[in-house]
Amino acid sequence: MMKLIQISDHIYKLSIQTTVGIPIIINTWFIVSAHEVYIIDTGMDDYAELQITIAKSLGNPKAIFLTHGHLDHINGAKRISEDLKIPIYAHKNELPYINGEWPYPNKTNPENTGVQYKVKPLATATNLPFIYYLTPGHAPGHVVFFHDQDQILICGDLFISDAQHLHTPIKKFTYNMAENIKSGQIIDKICPKLITTSHGDDLFYSYDVYAIYKFKYEEQTI
Numbered sequence: 001m002m003k004l005i006q007i008s009d010h011i012y013k014l015s016i017q018t019t020v021g022i023p024i025i026i027n028t029w030f031i032v033s034a035h036e037v038y039i040i041d042t043g044m045d046d047y048a049e050l051q052i053t054i055a056k057s058l059g060n061p062k063a064i065f066l067t068h069g070h071l072d073h074i075n076g077a078k079r080i081s082e083d084l085k086i087p088i089y090a091h092k093n094e095l096p097y098i099n100g101e102w103p104y105p106n107k108t109n110p111e112n113t114g115v116q117y118k119v120k121p122l123a124t125a126t127n128l129p130f131i132y133y134l135t136p137g138h139a140p141g142h143v144v145f146f147h148d149q150d151q152i153l154i155c156g157d158l159f160i161s162d163a164q165h166l167h168t169p170i171k172k173f174t175y176n177m178a179e180n181i182k183s184g185q186i187i188d189k190i191c192p193k194l195i196t197t198s199h200g201d202d203l204f205y206s207y208d209v210y211a212i213y214k215f216k217y218e219e220q221t222i
């Protein structure tokens with residue numbers, strides 16, 4: 001199943017139903033800014049061509065930005081960046097894992113991302129139509145992207161969402177759940193209009209969304 005929808009004036013979301021160990025929906029995004037197209041996350045290589053086609057149809061593909069380096073976010077990056085001749089960016093804290101220098105903290109073997117030493121640090125990207133925030137816990141260099149003009153927060157795997165609630169990401173792919181839950185507080189600082197995540201439905205932000213999430217998932221500390 002594939003679905004491409006426009007979620008705001010400048011942002012399009014591609015949803016692919018696929019199987020990565022388990023059946024899963026993978027969302028990726030295209031942010032359009034004055035004919036330039038920024039690809040947020042790349043999903044799996046087997047539909048990289050589709051993303052290339054979509055990016056070209058929306059304007060001039062400019063760069064790829066990754067929320068983090070897990071395979072279901074980075075696997076399409078090699079083909080898309082080579083075909084479109086565009087750079088890839090991720091947070092510098094994520095680069096040792098993307099480069100295969102270290103395994104992710106909760107894994108024994110380094111990942112083979114196909115883009116070792118090809119990803120640039122986010123801080124070197126300039127003039128972006130969005131800003132990023134570091135949100136570690138799921139991955140050490142996990143970031144979220146906020147499009148201020150459209151009030152959209154692209155959360156990657158900071159949460160798994162349905163149309164009403166936020167949930168934690170999958171535990172075995174998250175190295176520090178307590179830290180991840182703490183990082184989630186960012187939504188109450190930003191107060192976006194809409195929250196969109198990699199593996200679920202979009203939901204509208206309200207003041208109780210994070211409070212309910214924290215109450216439900218935070219571990220008892222006393």
Ligand SMILES: [Zn+2]
Nearest residue numbers: 070138157173
């Ligand atoms: Zn992940």
